[in-house]
Amino acid sequence: MVRVVLPAHLRTLAHVNGEVTLELAVPPTLRSVLDELEARYPMLRGTIRDHDTLQRRAFLRFFACAEDLSHEPPDTLLPPEVAAGTEPFLIIGAIAGG
Amino acid sequence: MSKVRVLVGTRKGAFILSADGKRENWQVSGPHFAGWEIYHLKGSPVDPNRIYCSQSSGWFGQIIQRSDDGGKTWFQPGTPPGETKTPDGMPKGESNKFKYDDSKETGAPLTTHQWYDGTQHPWEFKRVWHLEPSHTDPNLVYAGVEDAAIFRSTDGGQNWRELSGLRGHGTGPKWQPGAGGMCLHTIILDKINPNRIYIAISAAGAFRSDDAGKTWKPINQGLVSQFIPDPNAEVGHCVHHVAMHPSKPDTLFMQKHWDVMRSDNAGDRWHEVSGNLPTDFGFVIDVHAHEPETIYVAPIKSDSEHFVPDGKLRIYRSKSGGNEWEALTKGLPQSDCYVNILRDAMAVDSLDSCGVYFGTSGGQVYASSNAGDSWAPIVRDLPAVLSVEVQTLP
8 A cells, every 4th residue: 555645736626635555556656656646637637747747746746755756757666655554655846835 | 687707817717707788797717727727718609618728837738628617616627527547449538638740741841930038949838828719610629839839729729730831931940939938829810701810920920821821921011110121021920819890800919029919801901090199009909899890908118017007907998999099097006006907818708898808917807888988897806917808708
């Protein structure tokens, strides 16, 4: 079970409060977690990754276990703590702009 | 008694202002989509409960929202109300997806356009600037986007396909962004000739299609811009807004980056009608609902000072289709006012005594229930207003 923390605006779009939990049939990577998240919450498609290229949107970052994973390849395995559900996967919006 | 519903897009959410036909006592609903830039909301002329909304942010991109109950509740088309999880086969959030069509079968090559520094720059989708629902089908709606292109949905906003004949017109590499981006901000659908569509792009100019959007021609002859030495340039003019009265679809009015212009032959040729305006820079232009020769503009001091001149908020009206203008000031601040009014932030209702509405960068929305003779603020303290539309309800 993977826990995902979304920025406030995306929680509103997805109609969720607090963390999202995902059950993955495959090892959790950046790609597989985001695939499952978007499959569960299709209204989030395009808001975290570009629709087509699946590149991370420029003003979002991915963190886990105090590490910035934003520039890691999409098939990077997430830390074991994230896979075990003891630590969340964080999607964070830049603190920028108005 | 009839009612009006004013749809206001702002930098931090959407607001819906409602009143009866007297237009004196207003109910304010919102903010909807708090914290998001709402570039535009517009209702379907066929089904006034159907409203489309462009919700966007630099962080999370573009969302299309739809209401089927006059703005009380909203959902992303393709994500039915109340359903947040995906059983197999559920729509996939495609209503957020605006992909330029560069397919061999129906598309146009994804070329480049000019950038601010004159170099060529790839086409990149940023946001929907304008939504234009069809006059005949509540599920048919057009979207003007940045970087400039026109998209169409035939399923109520669930899926969007580019009408690539515009971007693939051939002059694309000469198009360049204005200060606000290379945006397709105006879409006008001709009620009398349903195959005719007018659009305008900052800063490429105006275009017309006579075949429902398959092919397009630039309609910029007669426009003069200081930064374009060639008087016969096909494209490159920074058109801010175009307005048309539905009963006279060959007559167009344009507020350009300097100059108010008019065409009486569907845009094939334009001539200036700025006349006695204190300044002919501005963004909005609109037409009285019942008087096709009565038009409204909001003069802005200059292209480097985007606020009203002399500290006075004045709307100007011409009852002769341009050239002779009168200042409308009753009820509007005449000192210490330095607001701007953006290109989609004026609208008219179709009640017998035509109502005129506009929103400002200072967060005010003003209304006149007598065609501009006098004004009163509906609200004063919204976030900066990006767009105003009005629905006249039975």
